[in-house]
Every structure is written in structure tokens, then in C-alpha cells.
Amino acid sequence: MVVQSPKCVQESSISNGEVSLRTESxxxxxVSPRLKEKQRVEKELLVRRRVELLDDNEEVVASAVGGGGGGGGGxxxxxxxxxxKTYKRRCIGGNxxxxxxxxxxxxxxxKTAEDSEAGNGAVKGVVAEKSDIAKVxxxxxxxxxxxxxxxxxxxxxCRKVEADKKASKVSKSKKKExxxxxxxxxxxxxxxxxxxxxxxKAKRPDLKAISKMMENGEILxxxxxxxxxxxxxVGHQFYSRAEMVAVGFHSHWLNxxxxxxxxYSKLEEHKDKTFPxxxxxxxxxxxxxxxxxxxxxxxxxxxxHDLTGNKRQIQDQKMERGNxxxxxxxxxxxxxxxxxxxxxKSSYCGKVYTYDGLYxxxxxxxxxGISGYTIFKYRLRRQDGQPLLTTNQVxxxxxxxxxxxSEIRGLVCEDITxxxxxxxxxxxxxxxxxxxxxxGYKYCKSIQVAKNVKLPTNVTGCNCNGxxxxxxxxxxxxLNGSDFPYVSRDGGRLIEAKDVVFECGPNCxxxxxxxxxxxxxxxxxxxxxxxxxxxxxxxxxxxxxxxGAPVCEYTGIxxxxxxxxxxxxxxxxxxxxxxxxxxxxxGRERRxxxxxxxxxxxxxxxxxxxxxxxxEFCIDAGSTGNIARFINHSCEPNLFxxxxxxSHHDIKLARIMLFAADNxxxxxxxxxxxxxxxxxxxxxxxxxxxxxxxxxxxDCRKRLF
DNA sequence: TTCATTCAGTCGTAT
DNA sequence: ACGACTGAATGAACC
Numbered sequence: 001m002v003v004q005s006p007k008c009v010q011e012s013s014i015s016n017g018e019v020s021l022r023t024e025s026x027x028x029x030x031v032s033p034r035l036k037e038k039q040r041v042e043k044e045l046l047v048r049r050r051v052e053l054l055d056d057n058e059e060v061v062a063s064a065v066g067g068g069g070g071g072g073g074g075x076x077x078x079x080x081x082x083x084x085k086t087y088k089r090r091c092i093g094g095n096x097x098x099x100x101x102x103x104x105x106x107x108x109x110x111k112t113a114e115d116s117e118a119g120n121g122a123v124k125g126v127v128a129e130k131s132d133i134a135k136v137x138x139x140x141x142x143x144x145x146x147x148x149x150x151x152x153x154x155x156x157x158c159r160k161v162e163a164d165k166k167a168s169k170v171s172k173s174k175k176k177e178x179x180x181x182x183x184x185x186x187x188x189x190x191x192x193x194x195x196x197x198x199x200x201k202a203k204r205p206d207l208k209a210i211s212k213m214m215e216n217g218e219i220l221x222x223x224x225x226x227x228x229x230x231x232x233x234v235g236h237q238f239y240s241r242a243e244m245v246a247v248g249f250h251s252h253w254l255n256x257x258x259x260x261x262x263x264y265s266k267l268e269e270h271k272d273k274t275f276p277x278x279x280x281x282x283x284x285x286x287x288x289x290x291x292x293x294x295x296x297x298x299x300x301x302x303x304x305h306d307l308t309g310n311k312r313q314i315q316d317q318k319m320e321r322g323n324x325x326x327x328x329x330x331x332x333x334x335x336x337x338x339x340x341x342x343x344x345k346s347s348y349c350g351k352v353y354t355y356d357g358l359y360x361x362x363x364x365x366x367x368x369g370i371s372g373y374t375i376f377k378y379r380l381r382r383q384d385g386q387p388l389l390t391t392n393q394v395x396x397x398x399x400x401x402x403x404x405x406s407e408i409r410g411l412v413c414e415d416i417t418x419x420x421x422x423x424x425x426x427x428x429x430x431x432x433x434x435x436x437x438x439x440g441y442k443y444c445k446s447i448q449v450a451k452n453v454k455l456p457t458n459v460t461g462c463n464c465n466g467x468x469x470x471x472x473x474x475x476x477x478x479l480n481g482s483d484f485p486y487v488s489r490d491g492g493r494l495i496e497a498k499d500v501v502f503e504c505g506p507n508c509x510x511x512x513x514x515x516x517x518x519x520x521x522x523x524x525x526x527x528x529x530x531x532x533x534x535x536x537x538x539x540x541x542x543x544x545x546x547x548g549a550p551v552c553e554y555t556g557i558x559x560x561x562x563x564x565x566x567x568x569x570x571x572x573x574x575x576x577x578x579x580x581x582x583x584x585x586x587g588r589e590r591r592x593x594x595x596x597x598x599x600x601x602x603x604x605x606x607x608x609x610x611x612x613x614x615x616e617f618c619i620d621a622g623s624t625g626n627i628a629r630f631i632n633h634s635c636e637p638n639l640f641x642x643x644x645x646x647s648h649h650d651i652k653l654a655r656i657m658l659f660a661a662d663n664x665x666x667x668x669x670x671x672x673x674x675x676x677x678x679x680x681x682x683x684x685x686x687x688x689x690x691x692x693x694x695x696x697x698x699d700c701r702k703r704l705f
Numbered sequence: 706t707t708c709a710t711t712c713a714g715t716c717g718t719a720t
Numbered sequence: 721a722c723g724a725c726t727g728a729a730t731g732a733a734c735c
Contacts, residue, residue: 203711203712203730204711204712204713204728204729204730206712206728206729207711207712207713207714207728207729208712208713210713210714211713211714214714240728240729241727241728241729242728242729245714251714251715252713252714252715252726252727253712253713253714253726253727253728253729254712254713254714254725254726254727254728255714255715255725255726255727256726256727257726258715259716261715261716261717262716262717263716276716282727284727284728302725302726302727303725303726305726305727307725307726307727308708308709308710320717321716321717321725321726322726341728350729351728351729
């Protein structure tokens, strides 16, 4: 294809994990001296070392994903007791292939040759049991899904309430008239409407979500535990109290002190202890003086607070419940988990809760508080030998988000989009000397269509006006299983991954503000392209990204797959293959039955898709593309791929969107699962090519392909 | 910015 | 089976 400077090839190829068609000589020249040798020595050691090197920089920030990947070693066995709970949801992320294999064994018809190959390949190389960290991640994703579903429910209810209000106001006079004739009916209207109506808005979808998870037995650790919880390392960030409940890390969404009650004294393993016994506390941060410094904490007991209004003491605190539990910790030298709540403005979540590690309750005493009532104070000291306190690091990392262009360290390009995007995307390079900027491609915000590809025309859309709200009347909503795939919170969040999302488009009656055009609004977050030591270019966000939020589209040249064969140096080809996309869900659960396969896609065409081993169309971002071409692969990604149809309904030509699969803190590298089937990539010699994966995830498949 | 209201599981007590 | 207990989340009301 295009002649690129050697440097460019290097950058681009590594950055995208080296897709496929590189020549063997190039491959060896660039990667092998360092890689292959070590690979032979020991794969795992290599991976770990790389992760350490890599995360040197990012560990500070990416507490959930990054890190040494080690942690899990011994604890994996313990987790088997909870296997049942998570088992049914194993068909996600890195284990998709495994799940397919299982289905086959169960007698389901193998779909395609490609599929079965993927299954076989995966079973050989994949870690059988999920790491504890992955389980936690999965649990929180489930929580987020419930949360968004319940937000949607709430939004619907509120709309209805509002509509009813309007209607009732308008028809007030009419009602009076009709009272005479329809007395009984109006009575019925008033009775059920009033209680719902008055509770107009605040319904706490977060609490609803944990209720649902309890109901379904989906709390990861329903039993309280003393000490660390598998999969939650020091520095782990939670984005709400409810999230902690979902994991079982702190089982109250409200209380500061979580403790084991008397009932635990019956258990054999706790026979020698006195209960109640505290296991975890949350420092809400409202007592500024609670925090002496990072290693020492002064904690005020519970009770006697005025629940409503000003949080003043109105009673003496009593030595009972949580206070007693903490006292017992002093006497029995039991360490408690300490979670610190931080205000984090400039983020959608508002508050972040960081796990700061185990603390010994060394001392307690009673004193008279400001209001003259007795309060209990507890002195906690951090246990030695724990990872450095993350509080400072978090602040450091948040502080590191540059406020202006002049503050950006290692800036090599102020805006790689050349003004095309609403928000500039700077590129930084603190790795190379001299620092180089990403080159060898042309930035293009929107997709380019190859000459021999024709997008369908004469497509009908919905007939809504302004914003689409009623899923019963909006034709686009009906295609999505009679519901909108987005909630309006935070400017539009996708509730969950779907096989395909039908958005409103140019053929619809609604306007640009329609919720069902969420993925068409361009970039919302301040992204940065940055150079990594080992993985080439990478992308991160300076803003917090809530789960389900659209991050960017994958753009490039939309072309026929067969035309790409001549383009042999290209590493940026994204196949528009629904099956492949589903493999790359990255942890989002599929809901097959919820997606009505629309009649517009004729059934024979659908069969075509299934039987085809190679998708007909692809997006080539090799020479032309947007920010998405710099996003790296990970086996445990924080983004997922979602096919979106907006201007037409041909699934083979769907747009490729990347959405946040998790709540993503600022400066965490953005990644998605490239979704390669193992042993599916062939070199020029016709032999299967392999590529090691260095994403560093605990459940890394070790191979990209 | 502050204010007021709601939210729901846990733990202990009382059946 | 019941009720006290708890302070986060949230929209409204407030300048």
C-alpha cells in the first residue's frame, strides 16, 4: 500500500497489537530480538514483567485494571465456593469461546467452521477459572446493567407522571364536568395516581439494583469476611456505596460501620471470637479532622446523629452496634477494611470510594463532642506491608489531568484531528527520544465509503417529532425490541450491549437531540493519544466515562473485504461481522431474545451472514481513520464494540461504535477486545500466525491471535 | 450552594 | 414476623 516511513510502521503496528498482514521479515526485525527469546524462557514471567514496566506509569491511575496481575495466585482456589453464582454468566469477555465450546458439547449445532475453530483454540490456551479480579469486575458490570435498566424504568415513569400531570391540569375543568357522569372512575384515578404521582422523582435506581441482585443471589460475597476480599486490591475505586454492597465489600449502602453480628458467633470458624466484630468502615470525608494523615485515622462512632437536616449530635452515643463492634476489634486485634470517600468534582459520579487497606483499631475512648453529647472516638493505624496508599496517588493522578495545553507534558501534537472534532485530541510522547508524533495516516472524523460500496438508499425511518419518547409509536424503538437502547442520564448511556442497535437517522422525523441518536454526537470526552513503552500508541481519557457512554466510532474506509487482500501492510482492518462483534462484547451480557431481528433484514440474508466465514465488508483505518485506530487490545477491556445502524438497515454495513463497558476513571487506558479467534490469522506463507498478547489482564489469553 | 426527603437491608429484640 | 437504625443519593429550593 502506501509507502510509510519505517518509524510509522513500527508505531502503528505495535500500537494496534499487530493485526495480521505484516511480512515475516519485518515482524522479526522489529519484535523478535526481545520478544521471542523471552517468550521461550517463560511466557508468564514475561507478561508480568511487561505489565509492571507498562503500568509503572498507569498503576497510579488504573487501580482496577492495571497492576501486577499477580495478586490472584493463592486466592483462586478459595473462590470455588462461589462458582455456581457466576457460572451462568461466563459467556462473556475472554471466555466467550469457551462457552461456545461448551454449547457444542451439549449437542448444539456448531454454527460455522470458524466458530468451532475458535472454540478449540481457546480451550487450549485459556485460564480455566476466572480470576477474583475478573469476578469483581463482572459483578460491578452486572450492577451497572441493572442500574441503567432501572434508570430507564424511572425515566419512563417520570415522563408518564409528567404527562399525566399536564393532562390532569388541562383536563381539570373537564374532570369536574365528567364527575357527575363518571364518579366512580375519577375516584379510581385519584387513588392509585396520588401515591405514585407525588413521589415524582427520587427513586434510587442504585438501591433498586442491589435489591435485584440480592433477590437473584448475585451478590459476589454475601457472607461477611474479616480482612481482605479477593479481587479487591488496595486502591480499588468504587463509584457508589451500592457498588460495594453488590460485591459484598461493605454490606450497607448507608451505614458507616459494617460488622458481623451475633449470628456469626455460631459458626465454627469464629468460635473463639466475641461479637459483634467490625469488618469495614467508610470514611465519608465529612469529618475533615477524622484524617490525621494517611497512615492514621481518627474515626467517630455512630449514633446520636440528627438524621434530618443539620448533621448535629442530638444524643449521647451508646456503646452498642457498630461502636461495640469497633471496640471488640481493639480488644481482639482484628483489622478492618477502610474505605475513604472522596469528593470528585468534574466527574459524573460525584463521589469515589477508595479502598485504602487494612487498619488496626488501636485505641478508643469516649469524649464530649461540640454539642456536649458523648461520642466515641477510634484511633486506627494502617497495617504495615500494604501497597502504598492510593489516596495520594488518586489525588495526584486527578491533579495530573492538564488544565490547559501548556500543562501537557510531552506534547507532540496539539490536536491530531486537525480541528475536525469538537474537542481537540492531543498526542503526547514521553517515551521516545526525540519524541515523535503519530504519523502515516490521515485523520478523518467520519467514515469514507469506497467507490464500489453502495450504502442502501430509500430507507424508512420513524415518524416522530423532535425527540423520540414513545417506544410504541417510534419505528426505530420497535426495531430495538420495542424499547430505546439508551437512557438519557449523563447525555445518553447504552443500557447494555446488543447484537445491533437501531438508531434514528437522516430518514427519521425526529431532530438531532433525539435520545436515539446518542452515538452520532461526536466525541464527548477529552481524549489523549499517548506513547507507551511497549505497546506503541494508546488512548486514554482525561474525563471520567460512565459505563454505557459512547466513546467514539471506528472510522476508516468502508470497503469490501476481498479488496483488502492487496493492501498487505495494513493492520487496521475492522471486519463488520456481527458474530465477531459479539465475541468482542468485553463483558457485556448478550440478550439475544430481546433483539427482534427486524423484517427489513430478510431472513435469507441473515443466513448468509451466519454461513459466511469472512464478512463481506470491513472498515480500513490504515490510511484514514480517527482516534479509534489508536486504541489497543485487551483481554479485559473497558470498552466494548457495538454495531449501530442509523442511516440504513443493512447489518453488513453497520457502523462500529465503542462504548464504555465500565465506569472508567480519568487517565485509565481505553481498550477493547479485538476479538480474534485464535489460530485464525495466517501469514504470507500460509501458516498460522501467532501473536502474544501483553495486555496484562489477570485472565489474559496470552495470545492476541 | 444548601435542604429535605426517601430509600431498604441489617441486626437485635420480641414474639 | 417487626421496628429501630443508618447517612448516601437526589432533585428542589435557594440565593
